[in-house]
Amino acid sequence: MSTPKIPILMDVDTGIDDSLALIYLLASEEAEILGISCTAGNVPARQVAANNLAWLELCGRSGIEVALGAEVPLLTPLRTTEETHGPQGIGYAELPEPRAELSPRHAAQLWIDLARERPGEITGLVTGPLTNLALAVKLEPELPQLLKRIVVMGGAFNYPGNTTPSSEWNVAVDPESAKVVFDAFSGLPANRQPIICPLDVTETVVMTPEHLARLAEAADSSPIERPSSTDSHGLRSQTSNPLVRHLVDAVRFYFEFHFDHKQGYISHMHDPFAAAVALDSSLAVLRPATVDVELAGTLTRGATIADWHGLWGREANALVAVQTNPEEFFEQLIERVGAFARTIPGI
Structure with missing residues (x-):
């Protein structure tokens, strides 16, 4: 029997962990990726689009529409974070120049057109x-x-920010947009309310060198490599499978960034976890809340606030992930991506 498909529209700022999210979905039989909407964030929007086209080409996936979207936030100046994700946004990975072209549609129009074509069917992953x-x-x-x-x-929410003491990157760089979205998606029934995967949970989803080694083993890629904090910065992978090789090169940069910032030789898999939740929300414990965004605070602009107890007198407008089992997620990621990597010919 064929696996029922879950139509997904991705909106990304690719990004090392966005790259893993895309590959996780490509490797998931139940995911039907309808399109990829590109926005400026980790790197400029045109680099985001190039990264997505390149990953799709490496993975042998044609026919997925990649649309260029906003190149600047709604009101604030553009900020990018190449120090976290590398000059191209994919760490040390050097993907072949993509041959496919961008969609003629703007990413915002892609959202609208696809939703109108398949009303009530599409899960948006941002x-x-x-x-x-x-x-x-x-x-x-x-x-x-x-x-x-x-x-x-x-x-x-009940956790420090990673961009300011109180704000997370995706919200901090364009808080007005986050406010627009959370307000617009208020009033929906509970089974259709946005699911928010905040730092509170995603920073418990910690990838280690051992996870990369297990991924290479699952992909029948050799040699099995375990990046280490004692390695020279920028060491390149020599493993045989092309997808695993590029992923090791990307994630090594992320390991080095976290290590240099005193967080250990690890990487937080924020975006792949959200991708997994988009396919199966039972991976997270979800708690209803009324979520809003601070726009005016001198010290707290970009902070996301959750009213857990109805103190504002407003109905809950979101389900917030508050807990997960990280190893269950990594078991899925390694199994799926490993099997998918085995289908990709060596280059």
Whole structure:
């Protein structure tokens, strides 16, 4: 029997962990990726688009529409974070120049058109700033009713921020867009409310060198490599499988970034976890809350606030992930991506 498909529209700022999210979905039999909407965030939007086209080409996947979206936030100046993700956004990986072309549609129009074509079916997965979705909602106010639901990687609630003391990157760089989206998606029934995967949970999803070694083993790739904090910065993978090789080169940069910032030789898999939740929300313990975004605070601009107890007198507008089993997620990622990598010919 064929596996029932879950239609997914991705909105990304690729990004090392966005790359893993894309590959996780490509490797998941139940995921039907309808399109990829690109926004500026980790790197500029045009580099984001090039990264997505390159990953798709490496993975032998044609026919997935990649649309360029917002190149700047709604109101604030553009900030990118190449120090976290590398000059091209994919760490030390050097992907072949893609041959496929971008969609002629703007990413916001892609959201609207696909939702109109398949009303009530599509799950939107946003792993970057919410700029494209905010623009789409402004153009089509019925979009929240047309989508099945959205899953957002973003925010920090009972947890410190990673961009300011109180704000997470995806929200901090464009808080106005986050506010537009959370307001627009209010009033939906509980089974269609946005699922938010904040730092509170995603920073418990910690990839280690051992996970990469297990991935290479699952892909029948050799030699099995375990990056180490004692390695020279920028050491390149020599493993045989091309997908695993590029992933090791990408994630090594992420390991080095976390290590240099006193977090250990690890990497947080924020976006792949959100991708997994988009396919199976039971991977996370979800708690209803009324979520809003601080725009005016001198010290707290970009903070996401959750009213857990109805103190504002407003209905809950989101389900917030508050707990998960990281090793269950990594078992799935390694099994799926390993098997998928075995289908990719060596180059």
